[in-house]
Amino acid sequence: MEVLNYSETTFEKLPVTVFETSREGAIYVAHEIAALIRAKQAKGERTVLGLATGSSPIGVYQELVRLHREEGLSFQNVVTFNLDEYYPMPPDELQSYVYFMHEQLFDHVDIRPENVHIPDGTLPIEQVKAYCQAYDRLIEDCGGLDLQLLGIGRTGHIGFNEPGSASTSATRLVKLDPLTITDAAKDFIKEEYVPLRALTMGVGTIAKARQIILLAWGEGKAKILQETVEGKISDAVPASFLQQHPHTRVVVDQWAALELTRIKTPWLVGMCAWDDALIRRAVIWLSLTMKKPILKLTDEDYKDGSLSDLLVESGNAYSLNIKVFNGIQHTITGWPGGKPNSNDAQRPERALPAHKRVLIFSPHPDDDVISMGGTLLRLVDQGHDVHVAYQTSGNIAVFDDDARRYADFALDFARESGVGATKMQKEHAEVVEFLSRKKLGEEDSPLVQDIKALIRKGEASAACRFCGVKAANVYFMNMPFYETGQVKKKPLGEADIQEVVNILQEIRPHQIFAAGDLRDPHGTHKVCLDAIFAALARLKGQETWLDDCYLWLYRGAWQEWDVEEIEMAVPISPEELMRKRQAIFKHQSQKDSAVFPGNDKREFWQRSEDRNRATARRYDQLGLAEYEAMEAFVRYRF
Structure with a gap:
């Protein structure tokens, strides 16, 4: 476990410990909690924990479960109070924090049911105020919180204390910020399904905890973390109130720390x-x-x-x-596959072989054209043997209504052609029946999953045809970790890695392009990249072709590489940018309104073009040639 350099600076007003990975940080925090529980148990005392939900604490809960199962950590004398709950929210809904806490922690440890407290999202509105006051009194009656675990939202909220919350606020019913609602949409499929209100511990309630640990993982939290740790105390960033707490610690991974002054501009520190x-x-x-x-x-x-x-x-x-x-x-090149018959000493890619086997990994069935469509077109135009491997089916990103529409089309086609009409009628009825009773967030039936996967497959195939990629060079891997029919995925497994190994051994590429975007809302990009890294590590030393293979990382619709990181920048002309847009348009199920748009209201093609133009503009500002747009890549040396 590596802790990156920690030094107190005049910029940081809270102690921040930076770990290389979120997993290492989560394990560290879990062991801190375990040590507290054991110390109090040795004295015959109970431990009162304030717990958080969301993605940030999941790794902590996983390690606590492991400590319970493998090292005998007992929760018999632990009392818990959760920070918040949506309102209204039945406890058995997949999106409820009651469901979340039992799935992630309570069902796997020996905690007493009567010691678990989670705000009640089912109360009549007229009872909420009295209930919230009683919640705070119950915390005090239990001796107060020994340790409060917190995540942080992009609005700077802790719990659901949105901007404008007072430092003395108590547990109460609050309105959710529009940005918070947007971020929650990934769990509710659509923003309109996200509750507009929530019950939350107040900032004042949180501040009474004897210890506080704030968690932040990933680049998406970097900006708000910097404002929390280095900015002025303000109700515009409720997390900044933690600067007033004498025993608050901040635990982050290297990505969440990117905007801290000592990381981003260390020359300003010393x-x-x-x-x-x-x-x-x-x-x-x-x-x-x-x-x-x-x-x-x-x-x-x-x-x-x-x-x-x-x-x-x-x-x-x-x-x-x-x-x-x-x-x-020297990062700028119009020859992403290398320029034949040229001196390549100052170029990002090798001149030889002049015609390379290129393998583009695309986590979802549209990341290739969204992220590097201009480069893909250039590689094909310049005569390289381009292969595209779609790592997941992308089926959960298709609207139910689209699945129904395609099922209707299949039935009508079967009736018109007379081929398989009886079987198709039965399957059509199954689809209609399932979708009519499907609950919010429920796993799709296998048949519906297949239909949605075929929709994405057809669109990807059409985009590849448009770009000139041979049909035999298009692969649909359908990696098993993704195929759950839900937002929640399975862990990366051996079968996933073997899928990547098989394709690499079949193609033996001179160039590999892969998504290095760690800001993907659901983490699918990261899992897909981890699979590629694991496959390459397995093949390294066994396959001689790997000695002359370059791996280039692109980023997706969410952000671009910073200029100081870019090792290959491919200029895109106005005409090429239009061709790229047309390739993206082939993905019609993601057009106009995607199921998972993330926190950006623009369409994917708009985000992509704005991002590419911004990169070109940044090069221009630095005094380099002015281009319409640029796609950027970083080389990973494995």
Whole structure:
């Protein structure tokens, strides 16, 4: 377990411990809780825990369950109070926090049912106020919270204390912020199904806990975490009130820490150990901060930007500017598969072989064209042997009404053609019957899953045809971890990894493109990438072709690589951008309104084009050539 460098700075007003991965951070917190439980048990005392829901604490609960099963951790003397619950919300609904807590923790440990307390989302509205007051009194009657576990929302909420909450607020009924509702839509399928209100412990209730641990994982939490830890105390960011608590700790992974000053701009904090990557980041930051192209930066700019130490290390601004500018310039190439018959010493890709076998992994059936459609078209146009492997079926991202519409079409076609009409009529009736009684969030029947998968498969095949990819070069892997019919997926397994191994061995690519976007709302991109990494690790040393294989990571519709990270930037002309848009349009089930749009209201093609144009604009601001758009990649050296 590696804890990345921790140092108190004048910027951070809360102690922050950064772990390399969220799993390591979760294990650390679970062991802290376990130590508290055992210490109090040794004294014959009970432990009173405040618990959170959402994705952040899941890893903590998993480790606590393991400690119970394998190391004898008992919850007999543990009393729990949950932070919140949607209102109204029956406890047996899949989206309820009662269901969540039992699924993730309570059903797997020996906690006494009478010691579990979760806000009641079924109460009549006229009873809510008295119930909330009684909830706070019950916490006090139990001796108060020994430790409160918290996540943080993108609005800065803790519990459901949205912006505007007072630092002294008690447990109460609240309105949910629109951004919180958008984020919750992944569990409710559509935003209109998300409750507009919730019961929540107040900030004042939380602040009475003797210890508080705030968890934050992933890039999506980086900005709000920075505001919480380094910003002013304000009800605009309710989590910032934790700065007033004497025993609050913040535990994050390296991605959530990206916006902290000591990580993002360490030269503003103190002395740096300068390497090429940090020098490049600092010069780009200075150029954008001063609003001057890199080659126009002066010694005075470096001094004014707190980078005089860099001049001591690297010499004058003139030579430093040229070095960084040339490095960025060399990332730009119109030949993503390598330029034949050219000196490739300063190019991101090799010239040989002139015609490469290219394998593009796409987590969902549209990530390829959304994320790197321009590059895909360029690779095909330049004569490379392009293969596309869709890692999951993407079936849960199809609306039920679309499944019904295609079932109707299949029945009508069967009747018109007279082929299999009786069987089709039976299956059509099964689909109609299931969809008519389907509960919110319920797992789709196998037949409905198949129909939705076929919809996504047909769309992906059409997009590949449009891009010129041969039909024999298109693969639908349907990795098992994804096939649950629900948002919740199974853990990555051996069968998933073997699927990737098989394709790699079959194609033996010179180039691999894979999604390196860790901000995917459901984490599917990360699981798919983990499978690729595991497969490559297994093959390394066994397959000689891997010695001359490059792995390029792209990002999806959610964000782009920062300029300091980019190792290959492929310019996209206006005409190519239009072709890319047409390829994205082939995915009609995701057009206009997707099932899981994330926190961005724009359509996928709009996000993609805006992102590509923003990358090109950033290169232009740094003083490089001006292009219509750019797709960006980072090379992973395995």
